[in-house]
Amino acid sequence: MVLDAYRDVADKVLLPLARRFSKVSPNTLTWSALVCAAFAGIGFLFRGVLPLLFGALFVFLNALLDALDGKVAKITGKASRRGDFLDHILDRYADVLILGGITLGPFCYQWPWLGLLAIIGVLLTSYMGTQAQAVGAGRIYAGVLGRADRLVILFGAALLQAVYDPNSLAVLGIDPARYTVLAWTMALFAVLGNLTAIQRAVATWRRLT
Template identity: 75%
Template sequence: MVLDAYRHLADAVLDPMAHRLRNVSPDALTWAALVCAGFAGIAFLFRGGWALVLGALFVFLNALLDALDGKVAKLTKKASRRGDFLDHVLDRYADVLMLGGLSLGPYCPTWLGLLALTGVLLTSYMGTQAQAVGAGRLYAGVLGRADRLVILIVAALLQGGYDPNSIKALGIEPFQYPVLGWAMAVFAVLGNFTAVQRAVSTWRHLS
């Protein structure tokens, strides 16, 4: 995953936050992340700058809480297989809520949303299936969850500030396709590519 190279920078910010949240249940943070994903999905159903800003904000909160729940669990020695299972299950529901909102909203056709959602879910499935067959948990690939969330946040903010008339005033022909639509196209292509990457890696490990 592209953002793995910057994990140490994120840890410098997340570790102090996790310390402050040490009295909060890690599972509560996991559920809160899901709620934020739900609000993001709802925001993406609507057209307009404020809806997109709110959508980006809730995606950011989902990413933040998803990063903090595991850190708090380790810090407080509450890490468990149940907690890890809950985290993975709710992450998938969060993906469905956020991308489902985009798929049903005004920024991309439903068929493209379904392709993007398929790629995202299969990417995660291939990672856990590798572990299930004894090949170890796979996080490798060109498009991981952190990458997707960053792209989604940036695309939502760009979409919110995108004004075709201002672009035309600069003498540039504006894109006819929404920025969030392009983001979903990236998820559709790179998500499925990452799923295939992980499948091939697991196959080779088992041969």
């Protein structure tokens, strides 16, 4: 996971913020992150700058709340196995809501199989990480594309799509409706997501020998 290298920097921002939210239940933050993911998915269903900015905003809020719930649980002594379980379940629903919105929306409608492959890669990445723990190999977070990486890329892609000038491709004789920033992002997730799942599967296999 690329962003692991910046974990210490992120903690300097997140810990003070987590203290401000210390009176809020970690599970409330987890559920709130899911609501933000739903709004993001809805935003990506529509064409236009404002829906894209709306989607990008709620992707950011989903990422922020997803990072905060664990921090708040830790500093308040409320960390629990139930909370961890709930977080993993709702994160998967959040992934499907966001990527599903893009797949069904106007920016990837000509390439629905890309969205399907991206969702499969994302779900298998998470499954491989937790399945490793289930079989006694310990939880595995390794791989080229973790959830934090995906959300940062998706946030940037949505902003770029909002300012993207389709005429730049039309001049080259390329249909801009077929090659959008978000479609390329889904292609990236399809490739790197499934690659990450394979990396985690291999890492787990080696630990079990």
